[in-house]
Amino acid sequence: MTGVRAVEQWAEAPLANFVRESGARLSLLTTTSGQVVAQYGFTRSIDVMAAAALGAGVVASTSLMTQMIGEVGYVKINNRGPGQGIFLAEFDTPRGKYVILAVYGSGSSAGLVQLFFEDLVEEITSSCPAPETRRVILAEDFERELNDNLAALFGRK
Amino acid sequence: MSLVNFTNKEITCKIVYYGPGRSGKTTNLLYVHSQVPTDRKGKMVSLATTTERTLFFDFLPIELGTISGFSTRFQLYTVPGQIYYNATRKLVLNGADGIVFVADSQARQLDENLESMRNLQENLLAEGVDIRTLPMVIQYNKQDLPSDLILSKEELDETLNFREVPSFKANAIAGEGVFESLKGVSELVLRRLGEEAPG
Numbered sequence: 001m002t003g004v005r006a007v008e009q010w011a012e013a014p015l016a017n018f019v020r021e022s023g024a025r026l027s028l029l030t031t032t033s034g035q036v037v038a039q040y041g042f043t044r045s046i047d048v049m050a051a052a053a054l055g056a057g058v059v060a061s062t063s064l065m066t067q068m069i070g071e072v073g074y075v076k077i078n079n080r081g082p083g084q085g086i087f088l089a090e091f092d093t094p095r096g097k098y099v100i101l102a103v104y105g106s107g108s109s110a111g112l113v114q115l116f117f118e119d120l121v122e123e124i125t126s127s128c129p130a131p132e133t134r135r136v137i138l139a140e141d142f143e144r145e146l147n148d149n150l151a152a153l154f155g156r157k
Numbered sequence: 158m159s160l161v162n163f164t165n166k167e168i169t170c171k172i173v174y175y176g177p178g179r180s181g182k183t184t185n186l187l188y189v190h191s192q193v194p195t196d197r198k199g200k201m202v203s204l205a206t207t208t209e210r211t212l213f214f215d216f217l218p219i220e221l222g223t224i225s226g227f228s229t230r231f232q233l234y235t236v237p238g239q240i241y242y243n244a245t246r247k248l249v250l251n252g253a254d255g256i257v258f259v260a261d262s263q264a265r266q267l268d269e270n271l272e273s274m275r276n277l278q279e280n281l282l283a284e285g286v287d288i289r290t291l292p293m294v295i296q297y298n299k300q301d302l303p304s305d306l307i308l309s310k311e312e313l314d315e316t317l318n319f320r321e322v323p324s325f326k327a328n329a330i331a332g333e334g335v336f337e338s339l340k341g342v343s344e345l346v347l348r349r350l351g352e353e354a355p356g
Contacts, residue, residue: 008162061213149221153222
């Protein structure tokens with residue numbers, strides 16, 4: 001067991017290696033629009049989505065600001081607090097751009113996280129498959145299931 | 158862009174509430190947040206100014222349940238409605254699977270609604286997305302205001318609903334029309350997902 005929960009299985013081993021080597025407490029791999037691909041250390045799947053949305057937002061806005069001042073290249077941000085640090089970076093793969101967010105404590109450092117981030121990019125680039133072309137097959141009456149679920153969610157059942 | 162995991166059978170979709178400033182986008186999310194049980198929703202994240210106007214986005218993830226064997230999640234976002242926040246609006250639109258356009262039904266706000274719809278079209282085009290192909294519903298909010306101040310659904314449809322997408326009357330503060338709008342866009346998003354191969 002790696003402790004990593006991966007929505008896309010190809011991301012599990014690279015993220016597990018990154019967490020083990022860098023000593024990150026929490027780690028999150030997302031698309032640039034904030035969709036979670038794999039995560040380590042978050043306890044509620046639904047909270048991880050908030051972190052993913054915020055991380056993607058920070059990367060997107062920083063990327064735009066760097067373009068405005070004429071800089072090119074990928075966003076890489078490190079914020080070190082008294083107790084913990086946050087490392088946030090975007091990178092490209094054959095499958096498109098991704099964002100990594102890592103939270104580290106006193107057992108690690110910004111340098112260590114950045115060092116193993118380079119390895120993570122290499123591993124993901126070599127292991128990720130081409131984008132899926134499979135189609136979601138929905139039941140003919142999926143609207144009924146959808147409506148039942150929404151009604152239950154809104155206490156209307 | 159929705160994320161589909163065929164191994165774990167999970168679908169995650171991004172729905173963006175768009176519209177002019179003060180039309181009620183955040184109010185929609187607040188109502189959804191107030192209705193959904195704790196174990197089926199995440200924390201609502203709001204990046205707002207000190208005067209509680211949306212600065213970057215509001216975000217609310219909800220667990221919808223199982224649909225056709227897929228565990229389905231929706232991520233609900235709002236954009237800042239004020240004109241000068243267009244750069245951040247564009248960022249939030251990135252990867253949207255569906256749009257709920259929240260219009261202000263007040264007659265004096267008609268130009269703002271039109272400008273926001275035009276702005277949505279431009280921002281989508283800049284991302285290479287044709288507004289005619291993206292699942293969208295329109296919500297006419299504030300229909301509870303006195304009738305001499307607001308336009309009817311038919312009048313608003315005439316001006317704003319050139320695609321003839323599903324449209325709903327709403328009073329988002331009281332929750333009227335919020336559920337119907339979310340249901341409407343969810344159906345369109347999932348139907349489209351079933352029609353197209355994910356990228």
